[in-house]
Amino acid sequence: MSASQPTQTETEGDPDATDRFDAARERFDRIDREITRQMNRLGIPVLRVALGIVFIWFGGLKVVGGSPAAELVAATVYVVPAEVFVPILGVWEVLIGLCLLYRPLIRVGILLLFLQMPGTFLPVVLLPEVVFVTFPHELTVEGQYIIKNLVIIGAALVVGGTVREDAGEAGPEDATEPVRTDVNDAVRANGDETVREADDETVREDAEEIVREDAEEIVREDAKE
Structure with missing residues (x-):
């Protein structure tokens, strides 16, 4: 093995590679x-x-x-x-x-x-x-x-x-599902238990963005009708 080539241990321990x-x-x-x-x-x-x-x-x-x-x-x-x-x-x-x-x-x-x-x-x-x-x-x-x-x-x-959703009769469970899905995705990706409580700022921002976009979509649909 060439001296210039990093060993497997060195590669695995490279923090820059892990961050990337x-x-x-x-x-x-x-x-x-x-x-x-x-x-x-x-x-x-x-x-x-x-x-x-x-x-x-x-x-x-x-x-x-x-x-x-x-x-x-x-x-x-x-x-x-x-x-x-x-x-x-x-x-x-x-x-x-x-x-x-x-x-x-x-x-x-x-x-x-x-x-x-x-x-x-x-x-x-x-x-x-x-x-x-x-x-x-x-x-x-x-x-x-x-x-x-x-x-x-x-x-x-x-x-x-x-x-029933088309008639505007979706229940609260249906309305919160996109936010719940986004939070669950973040939990799986992050692996941090505190994220389950949605304390992480990024998770809150993602959830709020989804709520805003869904609300805007509803307004647009209502305007069309």
């Missing part, structure tokens, strides 16, 4: 916390709009006769003429999308969505030869189209869980 590492970790934590906060702020609105667009788009195709799923729908609900049922289903889906895009009608949209969803899985029972290449794991394209509705159901549950 701690500073880099703190910067990463701040950036990560901000990114997470923005994702938390934007995630549900983006999810709601995305759901609305998907339903309006897919439903609109059924209304104008351009849906690739029309044949599958017609084969599943064969007791009703396809030229009648498919456009009606399309209108239903467009209504779901419009309700999801208009916040006061989210409850209606979620209700219409969950009334429709069981029907989307009927081909699994009535037309398994169309859904599966090999039952039960190998899906056809049509089968994948159907199974992806599980994601839509999950997304609808998430959006539906926010309707």
Whole structure:
């Protein structure tokens, strides 16, 4: 080993290297916390709009006769003429999308969505030869189209869980959650028990900043309405 190269013990004991590492970790934590906060702020609105667009788009195709799923729908609900049922289903889906895009009608949209969803899985029972290449794991394209509705159901549950918040009925636990999360992050990063009492000035400033930004966001939303 060259004499100019520091030993492992010397490197581990270098206070400057430790300080640089701690500073880099703190910067990463701040950036990560901000990114997470923005994702938390934007995630549900983006999810709601995305759901609305998907339903309006897919439903609109059924209304104008351009849906690739029309044949599958017609084969599943064969007791009703396809030229009648498919456009009606399309209108239903467009209504779901419009309700999801208009916040006061989210409850209606979620209700219409969950009334429709069981029907989307009927081909699994009535037309398994169309859904599966090999039952039960190998899906056809049509089968994948159907199974992806599980994601839509999950997304609808998430959006539906926010309707009381959209009505301004969030409880005190919901209102304080961002502050609590920020304090907990600081506790884990710092490892100092006193931070649990939020005595550290940096933690208080971070918490106050979150409260201010959330309050400003509420004011902006109220102004839009």
